[in-house]
Amino acid sequence: MRALRAGAPQLLAFLAVLLADRLVAPQFLDLHWQDGRLFGSLVDVFNRGAPVALLSLGMVLVVATGGIDLSVGAVMAIAGAVAASLADSQPLPLVLAAALATGLVCGLWNGLLVAVLRIQPIVATLILMVAGRGIAQLITEGRIITFASPDLAFLGGGAVLGVPMPVVLVLGMLLLTLALVRGTALGLMIEATGGNARASALAGIDTRAVTLAVYAWSGFCAALAGVVAAADILGADANNAGLWLELDAILAVVVAGSSLLGGRFSLWLAVLGAFLIQAMNTGILLSGLPPELNLVVKAAVVLAVLLLQSPRLAGLSLLLRSPR
Amino acid sequence: MSDTPLLSVRGLSKSFAGHQALAGVDFTLRRGEIHALLGENGAGKSTFIKTVTGIVRRDAGDVWLDGVPIAPRSAEESARAGIATVYQEVGLLPNLTVAQNLFLGREPTRFGLVRARAMRQRARERLAEFGLAIDVGAPLGSFPVAVQHLVAIARAVDLSARALILDEPTASLDTHEVTVLFGVMRRLAAQGIGIVFVTHFLEQVYAITDRITVLRNGRLVTERETAQFPRLDLVRTMLGRDLAEDEGRAETGARAPRIEAGPPVLRADKLGKAGYLRPVDLTVAGGEVVGLAGLLGSGRTETARLLFGAERPDQGRILLDGKPVRIAGPRDALKHRLGYCPEERKTDGIVADLTVRENIVLALQARRGPFRPVGGAAQDRIARDFIAKLDIRPPDPERPIGLLSGGNQQKALLARWLATEPRLLILDEPTRGIDVGAHAEIIRLIRSLCDAGLALLVISSELEEIVTYSDRVIVMRDRAQVAELADGAIDVTAILRAIAAEAAPASLPEPA
Numbered sequence: 072m073r074a075l076r077a078g079a080p081q082l083l084a085f086l087a088v089l090l091a092d093r094l095v096a097p098q099f100l101d102l103h104w105q106d107g108r109l110f111g112s113l114v115d116v117f118n119r120g121a122p123v124a125l126l127s128l129g130m131v132l133v134v135a136t137g138g139i140d141l142s143v144g145a146v147m148a149i150a151g152a153v154a155a156s157l158a159d160s161q162p163l164p165l166v167l168a169a170a171l172a173t174g175l176v177c178g179l180w181n182g183l184l185v186a187v188l189r190i191q192p193i194v195a196t197l198i199l200m201v202a203g204r205g206i207a208q209l210i211t212e213g214r215i216i217t218f219a220s221p222d223l224a225f226l227g228g229g230a231v232l233g234v235p236m237p238v239v240l241v242l243g244m245l246l247l248t249l250a251l252v253r254g255t256a257l258g259l260m261i262e263a264t265g266g267n268a269r270a271s272a273l274a275g276i277d278t279r280a281v282t283l284a285v286y287a288w289s290g291f292c293a294a295l296a297g298v299v300a301a302a303d304i305l306g307a308d309a310n311n312a313g314l315w316l317e318l319d320a321i322l323a324v325v326v327a328g329s330s331l332l333g334g335r336f337s338l339w340l341a342v343l344g345a346f347l348i349q350a351m352n353t354g355i356l357l358s359g360l361p362p363e364l365n366l367v368v369k370a371a372v373v374l375a376v377l378l379l380q381s382p383r384l385a386g387l388s389l390l391l392r393s394p395r
Numbered sequence: 396m397s398d399t400p401l402l403s404v405r406g407l408s409k410s411f412a413g414h415q416a417l418a419g420v421d422f423t424l425r426r427g428e429i430h431a432l433l434g435e436n437g438a439g440k441s442t443f444i445k446t447v448t449g450i451v452r453r454d455a456g457d458v459w460l461d462g463v464p465i466a467p468r469s470a471e472e473s474a475r476a477g478i479a480t481v482y483q484e485v486g487l488l489p490n491l492t493v494a495q496n497l498f499l500g501r502e503p504t505r506f507g508l509v510r511a512r513a514m515r516q517r518a519r520e521r522l523a524e525f526g527l528a529i530d531v532g533a534p535l536g537s538f539p540v541a542v543q544h545l546v547a548i549a550r551a552v553d554l555s556a557r558a559l560i561l562d563e564p565t566a567s568l569d570t571h572e573v574t575v576l577f578g579v580m581r582r583l584a585a586q587g588i589g590i591v592f593v594t595h596f597l598e599q600v601y602a603i604t605d606r607i608t609v610l611r612n613g614r615l616v617t618e619r620e621t622a623q624f625p626r627l628d629l630v631r632t633m634l635g636r637d638l639a640e641d642e643g644r645a646e647t648g649a650r651a652p653r654i655e656a657g658p659p660v661l662r663a664d665k666l667g668k669a670g671y672l673r674p675v676d677l678t679v680a681g682g683e684v685v686g687l688a689g690l691l692g693s694g695r696t697e698t699a700r701l702l703f704g705a706e707r708p709d710q711g712r713i714l715l716d717g718k719p720v721r722i723a724g725p726r727d728a729l730k731h732r733l734g735y736c737p738e739e740r741k742t743d744g745i746v747a748d749l750t751v752r753e754n755i756v757l758a759l760q761a762r763r764g765p766f767r768p769v770g771g772a773a774q775d776r777i778a779r780d781f782i783a784k785l786d787i788r789p790p791d792p793e794r795p796i797g798l799l800s801g802g803n804q805q806k807a808l809l810a811r812w813l814a815t816e817p818r819l820l821i822l823d824e825p826t827r828g829i830d831v832g833a834h835a836e837i838i839r840l841i842r843s844l845c846d847a848g849l850a851l852l853v854i855s856s857e858l859e860e861i862v863t864y865s866d867r868v869i870v871m872r873d874r875a876q877v878a879e880l881a882d883g884a885i886d887v888t889a890i891l892r893a894i895a896a897e898a899a900p901a902s903l904p905e906p907a
Binding site: 254255256257259260262263266267269270271272273274275276277281334335 | 703705724725726728729735737742743744745746747748749753756757758760761762763764765766767768769811
């Protein structure tokens with residue numbers, strides 16, 4: 072109940088965007104059943120938004136510690152390349168394990184730079200953001216690797232009980248992450264570290280391990296997003312997989328109400344933020360407006376959501392409500 | 396009336412979320428007057444200052460400066476109008492130089508370029524008027540807080556302040572620095588500037604102020620000339636209760652002689668660090684309070700940080716129950732059931748965004764590790780338990796701790812460590828910057844904790860305080876241990892004599 076109230080601005084914004092989508096594209100909310108899964112524009116929003124939603128699950132934790140992870144797009148490309156190059160020769164569990172482990176190593180690398188070597192997060196993760204695409208290209212040897220493995224393809228195009236697999240994965244990861252950070256005291260420790268690292272360390276919290284952990288998790292989430300993206304197109308494109316998605320993930324986290332200075336965070340709002348962004352993208356595509364407008368509209372909506380959360384504006388609405 | 400007051404406030408009111416923080420407060424500041432603004436935590440001093448200077452919008456009331464109504468909407472507007480505020484936490488930029496800080500936003504320029512040399516020259520002149528001869532080209536942050544305060548005051552006065560509000564400027568200054576500050580204040584007052592002085596030190600109130608205004612629970616209680624306001628009356632007015640009773644209790648509650656202090660819980664054996672602290676030997680037993688006395692920067696906090704692992708010693712060892720232990724960091728200390736309430740509450744203590752409950756369970760949770768969470772119900776029970784036991788106000792475990800007053804934050808931090816059931820608790824300036832009432836409560840608490848068998852190492856600048864609760868007192872000077880006083884030998888004069896053994900006696904405070 073409290074979580075719902077805290078997320079009211081985001082939820083309202085999401086519903087408003089869906090409504091706007093419905094106005095520009097009357098068929099937007101139509102759902103139909105075909106080949107054992109749901110189809111429709113609304114389903115597409117969740118399906119297309121899945122990679123960013125996965126990224127935002129890691130990003131929101133990194134941001135909560137006061138950091139940022141610019142490398143997630145590049146890690147998607149690396150993990151996608153690993154998965155695609157193994158897909159036709161290895162069984163799925165091994166493919167997945169290899170790709171996810173790669174992501175975890177990338178995340179640990181970032182965490183090492185930030186937590187142990189104390190490099191500023193934006194610079195530390197910039198390194199992998201730049202180098203990551205090169206690494207991905209080395210893995211694909213500069214080509215676009217395609218694969219035919221139906222097992223891996225299922226992760227991108229399959230469905231469980233009619234729900235597209237990427238959406239299932241997002242839900243699964245949301246629950247897993249919730250269990251990991253809210254089922255344990257990690258969430259509290261992350262928020263404490265982001266809120267006041269000095270005080271947290273003096274209270275006995277291993278802030279270094281906490282920082283390491285969130286970057287590792289961000290890498291892991293990015294790797295899964297990369298696998299989903301690769302499975303979706305049955306191939307790995309080292310140049311374009313996950314390109315600029317780190318920015319969408321940061322946007323999703325900001326829309327979720329997290330401060331980039333660290334502190335409080337909400338996992339489900341971060342996921343909602345990712346889907347909100349995708350709902351805008353889809354709406355503009357459906358409306359037939361030039362896609363260039365996409366970025367401008369996105370900026371406007373994000374601004375609106377941030378304004379809704381602004382304490383100053385909240386004070387204003389209080390004033391308006393109680394005339395004196 | 397020919398003599399309009401410099402600053403006149405009438406019927407100032409402000410409420411936050413239904414809580415009336417200020418209720419129709421009147422205040423008058425005359426030219427050339429040093430006016431103490433006193434009150435317990437929650438009396439409304441901070442709100443008063445913020446409301447007058449426009450940081451917080453007032454609900455009702457009027458403010459006149461030199462007979463002209465003003466309604467600033469920010470600290471900057473207020474400063475331009477002529478009311479400048481210098482806060483306990485200096486609001487300047489520590490990474491800029493002293494000169495840059497002094498002239499920030501109004502640098503002398505030629506052809507659009509800053510004339511750095513001229514600026515430094517002028518900065519030197521300005522500061523010389525304040526008796527400060529420092530390198531104005533060095534970063535402000537490299538100077539002691541006292542110097543930073545003087546620079547902030549110099550800047551405020553230079554910005555043509557007619558009224559100056561000093562919010563607890565002396566909280567972290569040593570005696571000599573206070574003397575210098577007082578000299579500056581007197582000089583400014585002689586120039587006709589009105590000064591509002593907020594402090595918790597009653598001595599200082601009587602040393603420098605002309606007039607006293609007391610607030611309690613957001614209301615004006617009284618305004619009187621300092622000379623006509625006996626100390627006992629003042630304290631009684633501030634507390635809103637009969638002090639005689641409290642004093643009586645304090646007398647009878649003085650620590651009973653120790654019943655045979657057990658073997659030491661903690662022993663530091665030549666613990667030190669080059670360039671940080673010369674080797675220290677000390678022991679603390681269960682049920683014993685050991686006081687660490689000394690001037691600011693004498694090595695008190697340094698000792699605490701070495702003991703707790705916040706700083707790595709490079710010589711000596713720490714023994715717990717006679718066995719040497721390795722304390723490589725606060726987590727090790729926590730594991731060995733040590734606790735440490737640091738001096739800097741805001742930067743080293745609280746996590747402002749988190750709730751009181753979360754702040755209280757933080758250390759306990761840290762010791763249990765992330766994968767053995769203290770359950771929600773248990774957290775709530777622990778928090779409510781300590782809120783009741785330590786009388787933390789408001790008694791709401793879900794309130795962000797940053798919204799509490801200093802005294803209540805301090806109690807919550809004490810609760811954080813008590814929740815870990817420590818064997819040894821190190822308290823660094825536990826009563827600093829908190830009001831008289833909370834002050835007495837904390838001291839009572841120290842006693843009762845000790846009676847319950849806890850070993851306590853308490854650092855304090857207030858010698859009277861140390862004398863009341865300590866079984867032994869270790870005196871520090873210039874980052875070295877210089878004396879240890881025990882039992883009958885503990886009194887303020889003895890401590891002073893130990894501190895003063897080499898220092899010039901003129902710079903020492905008089906024992907009250």
